[in-house]
Amino acid sequence: MSADDAAALPGRVLASLAGELDTLSAELTDGDVSARLRQAADLARWVRGRILRDPDLERDEALTLNARLADGAEPPEVGEALRRILNARSVPEPAERADRSGEVGIPALSTPEVTAYLRSSRDDASATAHSVRVMTGGFSKQTFLVDATLDGTRQELVFRQVPSSRRAGSLAPEFNVLKAVHAAGLPTPEPLWIESGDNALGGAFFVTRRAPGHTVGDVWGARSADVQLCLDVARFYARLHRMDHRDLTPPISPRHTPEQLDFMITWQMETLAKRGIVPEPELLILITWLRANTPQPAERASLIHGDAAFSNLLVDDGRISAVLDWEASHVGNAAEELAYLRSSVEPLLPWSQFLDAYQDAGGVVPDAQSLRYFAVWSHTWRYIGCLWLSQTYEQTGRYESAIAAYVNGPRFLQAAVDAAFPSRGPHLRRESE
Numbered sequence: 072m073s074a075d076d077a078a079a080l081p082g083r084v085l086a087s088l089a090g091e092l093d094t095l096s097a098e099l100t101d102g103d104v105s106a107r108l109r110q111a112a113d114l115a116r117w118v119r120g121r122i123l124r125d126p127d128l129e130r131d132e133a134l135t136l137n138a139r140l141a142d143g144a145e146p147p148e149v150g151e152a153l154r155r156i157l158n159a160r161s162v163p164e165p166a167e168r169a170d171r172s173g174e175v176g177i178p179a180l181s182t183p184e185v186t187a188y189l190r191s192s193r194d195d196a197s198a199t200a201h202s203v204r205v206m207t208g209g210f211s212k213q214t215f216l217v218d219a220t221l222d223g224t225r226q227e228l229v230f231r232q233v234p235s236s237r238r239a240g241s242l243a244p245e246f247n248v249l250k251a252v253h254a255a256g257l258p259t260p261e262p263l264w265i266e267s268g269d270n271a272l273g274g275a276f277f278v279t280r281r282a283p284g285h286t287v288g289d290v291w292g293a294r295s296a297d298v299q300l301c302l303d304v305a306r307f308y309a310r311l312h313r314m315d316h317r318d319l320t321p322p323i324s325p326r327h328t329p330e331q332l333d334f335m336i337t338w339q340m341e342t343l344a345k346r347g348i349v350p351e352p353e354l355l356i357l358i359t360w361l362r363a364n365t366p367q368p369a370e371r372a373s374l375i376h377g378d379a380a381f382s383n384l385l386v387d388d389g390r391i392s393a394v395l396d397w398e399a400s401h402v403g404n405a406a407e408e409l410a411y412l413r414s415s416v417e418p419l420l421p422w423s424q425f426l427d428a429y430q431d432a433g434g435v436v437p438d439a440q441s442l443r444y445f446a447v448w449s450h451t452w453r454y455i456g457c458l459w460l461s462q463t464y465e466q467t468g469r470y471e472s473a474i475a476a477y478v479n480g481p482r483f484l485q486a487a488v489d490a491a492f493p494s495r496g497p498h499l500r501r502e503s504e
Contacts, residue, residue, distance in 0.1 A: 110474050117477040137356045150492020153353060157485050180215055180230070180272055188271045195222060211237070211398065216281065229260060232276035239275035241322035243267050245398045246277045248321050248374070255314055257307060258282075258391050282393035288381025290453075290479060292415040296381060301420040302428045303391050304384070304412065309434030312373035312405040319374065323401035327372045329365045332448075336361060339455055348458050353484060357451045360491045366441040368404065375403045379411045406437035410445035414486070443490060450487035454480055 093112050140149050185200035199220045206214040206229070215230040233239040246265045253259045260279035267275050287296045325331050336358060343350055350358075376383075377399030385393040409429070416425050426436050457480030464472035 110478060113478040114473060117481065137352055137359055140356055140359050149356065150488065150494065153356065153488045153492060154485075154494070157353070157481070157488060180217075184272060185217055185219070189219060189221060191271070192266075193221060197223070201225075227281035228263070229279045229281050230272075230276050231279070232272070233274045235269060235274035237274070239267065241398060242275050242277060244320055244322040245400065248319055248397050248400045249277075249279070251316075251319055252311065252314070252374075252394075252397070255310075257310055257314075258393050259397075260393050260395065282385050282387075282395075284385035284387035284392035286382055287384060287386050288415060290380045290382060291482075292418060293381045296386070296415075296419055297389070298420050299389060300384075300386060300391070301416050301425060304416065305425050305428035305434075306432040307391060307394065308376075308379070308405075308408055308412070309429045309432035311376065312408070312435075313371075313433050314374050316372075316374040316402060321374070321400040321402060322398055323377060325372070326375075326401055326403040326407065328368050332365055333362065339452065343455065343458065346459065346462060348462070350458075353488065354451070354454070357447060357487050357491060361444070361447060361451065364440075364444055364447075366404070366406070366438075366444050369406065369435070369437060369441070371405075371435065372402050373405045373408075375401055375405070375408050377401055377408075379408050379415075381415045404437065404441060404445065405434065406441035407445040407448065409437065410442050411449045413442075413446070446490040447487050450483045450490060454483035454487060457483060 093109070180203045182200045182203050185203055186198065189198035189200060190196055197220070200217055201220070202218045204216045206216050211233075213232045213234060215232065217228045217230060219226060219228055221228070231242075233242055243265060246262060249259055249262045253262055260282045263278045263280060265275075265277035266272075269275065287300070288294050293300070324335070326335055340350070340358065376394065376397065378396055383395045384391060385395060409426075412425075413422060416422065430436050457476045460472045461476035461480070463469060464476055
């Protein structure tokens with residue numbers, strides 16, 4: 072075997088492994104196992120891409136592109152060169168996220184612990200936790216489903232807990248936003264109470280009543296949604312965006328004015344530096360684009376959910392029963408939320424019809440420039456979140472972090488590049504493409 076063949080062998084083996092995982096995935100009838108195999112195949116492709124790439128050559132080319140962009144180079148030229156670099160890494164197609172019943176490394180609360188807590192804190196001597204189960208989803212909080220008898224009634228409670236090793240400063244603001252949105256009549260889990268500091272169960276947490284329904288999608292879009300659900304989503308966010316938020320202090324700092332957006336960009340880059348993460352030149356190009364294309368603020372600042380993926384929707388009998396996970400909520404431009412939603416909605420409903428429904432429900436449709444800007448913005452920040460999760464994987468070996476970092480991350484980076492440097496025509500126009 073030649074030296075070149077020997078060097079190429081690991082990549083060939085990983086390609087074969089990915090192909091075999093794809094075959095097994097196609098043959099299985101169990102949807103959850105099949106989805107997990109597709110994720111494993113995508114992860115193998117990512118490893119193969121890392122083995123075969125020339126990072127020094129890519130970095131030099133991307134740094135040259137960034138300098139040319141800063142000097143006023145034509146965006147289409149930059150975009151095509153960036154796409155060539157990214158395509159060389161064999162970025163995988165998105166894999167449907169498996170619905171996994173628990174996460175390795177998350178210690179479950181015990182039923183005796185929760186029973187003792189409920190009896191002492193809720194002044195109910197007969198309160199009983201019958202079972203405690205770890206729920207999937209989320210990387211910053213642990214979520215537990217507790218089947219309990221409380222105040223003489225059998226009920227299901229959801230505990231969203233900050234690990235005791237982490238700061239819980241955003242927990243109370245998230246709970247307050249949830250209370251306000253629920254009080255406004257929008258479908259959310261019913262907030263019950265909060266433990267804002269360390270307690271008998273460990274870190275701070277808040278409790279909601281479990282909402283009925285099931286999720287219909289993941290970060291890439293909807294698995295089982297329909298047109299009616301998309302119209303419901305448009306109406307939900309129209310109502311949210313016109314809600315009075317003057318008395319609220321959401322968990323995340325505002326992102327509405329050019330100064331606030333620039334502050335957030337600076338904060339993100341400084342945080343990467345503090346974590347010891349060296350940004351790839353492709354990310355630097357996107358940051359240059361964001362700084363150069365900041366839109367003017369909308370006439371009205373809105374309350375933004377901040378993570379409007381379909382994975383945060385619960386659906387019961389075809390209608391929205393609850394919107395989950397408000398930890399990224401903030402005051403900002405409604406264009407940010409709508410741009411985030413577009414990739415989930417458009418495969419099911421023409422974008423123009425979605426915006427019509429949003430407007431008919433009282434929402435103000437943003438201009439095309441703002442929609443395009445926030446498409447780049449949202450994909451870029453989700454990519455940065457995946458860089459953080461790559462560190463989590465290195466420290467903990469948590470498989471879900473590897474999928475987020477090495478399968479989803481490249482997809483977010485590709486989507487950000489495509490939004491900033493569309494290969495043809497306006498990327499985010501109001502009409503259906």
